[in-house]
Amino acid sequence: MARRTTPILVAVLTALITGCVAPGTPAGEDTGLGGVFERRQLFGAFLGSDAEGVRRIPGFEEFLGGVDTEVGHTYLPGEGWTDVEGPDYILDPWAEWQRQNPDDLFVLNVPMADRNEADLPDEEVAELLRRGRAGEFDHHFTLLGERLVERGLGRAVIVPGWEMNGETYSHRCGPDPEAWQGYFRNVVTAMRAVPGQDFRFDFTVNRGTDDVDWTSCYPGDDVVDIIGMDTYDQGPGRTFDDFVEQPLGLREHADFAAARGKPVSFPEWGLFRNGDNPEFIRRMHDWIASQDTVYSTLTDYCPHGVFWCTDNPRSAEVFRELFGS
Template sequence: MSHRGRWLAGACASTVAVGLLVTGGALATPPQESSGGDPGTEVAVGAYLHYGSPGVERMQELSSWLGGTEVRAGHTYLPGDTWSNIEGAPDSLRSWARWRKARADRLFVLNVPMLERNEAGFPDDRVAELIRSGARGEYDHHFQRLAERLVALGVPDTVLVLGWEMNGFNYTHRCRPDPENWKKYWRRIVAAMRSVDGQRFRFDFAPNRGGDAIAWTRCYPGDDVVDVVGMDTYDQPPGHTFDEQVTQPYGLQQQVDFAKAHGKRISYPEWGLFRNGDNPEYMQRMLAWIAEHKPLYHSITDYCPHGVWQCSQNPNSAQVFREFLSSNEGHGSAFRLRP
């Protein structure tokens, strides 16, 4: 999905990066205070709308809509326009950090572009040049500054969705123009950020579902520099039905199998409705898939046309989402999935 669309999302709908704890078909255990949002197989659930401070403010509204379910994960994006923003300049990070630190069991998820002018539409040869520069270490200092800023803000355990949707055609940080140097570049970024004292970051490798511009397995940089295998997946082709989205090459099942083979948790940083409109069957099937496979977290894109909370064009899907994730008799973090 276009970051520009996320940047302007506030004009479309209302929610934001948020999350809750769920377990599939059973009551969740109470959160462990030192867990950083990852007690056992509990799942932090989110709904993205706004990258900035308004997102933090809207979390309680989503919680109320879900009948009092307590939000536990926040998800936002750094803009990819300039290096200074990739270094964490947006003041809204302070709001997110305050929210994260208010409870020990919360999870903060931050999408991080790998290159500035990330939506500039550069041709592949220019992208390849930039990737090679990154692989040589020319941009290490930008990511070290980001790491220092996150540690200073008190969020050293942030989950970093680095270079998301790298297997696609759109972003400057895409992998296809030079997969080998792209992997080297990822490794350099991780090394630069892990060099900062006090950090406990987790790095989330999150391609688009499907083959897209390149098989995402060709971009995987190595088990030592990846902590979570994510996937952005919307109700759209390739995969006209949910079963096809599961079984297609490089689809949902391959993600689960790949992560298991590499000893990693999975995640869904972006998912939601799209080409097929209001589709309650998709919503039910995706939530059931999440309940079965227990990702570290998932975050529905909650602005039109993808969303369910205040996107009025998807009322049937919204009802399914709300029934699945509503609080169990108002008990906050302990609630049931209702398949």
């Protein structure tokens, strides 16, 4: 199927021509990352972690009226270290997807701890982070890098320790931000040392202050290629303008990245607390288009999505209008 110019790209071009670009690095500017990143805003959806997620992509593209999405996005589980190393049932179907779509972008969220959703106490998390900073877990990430390269996934965007400023995961930053920074640096160093790799690393936070100021977790420009933000239609605040202007919200994300010469991403976005909300879809589309965005992926299971989740028909109609053919 021939690629088509999607409305989000039209919006970027219009913004460049008219000069109507929101704060941050101008949309469409060369990111300096080369390859699939160069002067393009890539779009996709998270539709499932394993082979089922791959199988849903053609239906999602048909839902959009035949638009070819350009991002495949999945997550590694984190129940044990073998999960972090990349199990076959996750990597193999996505490797086949990449072979069939060599120009598309593969994005992989990688936990930085085992028992990653086990609600570990802060003291245990802090000890994990310090052990990671000391290099104890480097070999797990070296093996993951090798497994990715072996499968032809050596150009992946890696998102280690996502949403570290929240409370959900055992790889959270709050219990020891300095140890988290050092651990992230070790993850990147280990994976960059794998022969044949061309990975890019995305530091992705939750919008807002959440449990800790996410800027206190930032590990350094030399180990970060993209600065991401996960954002859903939920508080604090209710309107999209609130989400833009809240402390450590969308505007500060854009400014923080621009000050460091980094492009941005939106690895997770979608509906949440306010039901079927087409205004959020419309405003989020426009915000993504106005920034120096490498990629964005809608989270499409309920209550967040518009395709696999059928609970948001008005938002689905607007989504098709904006992102479809």
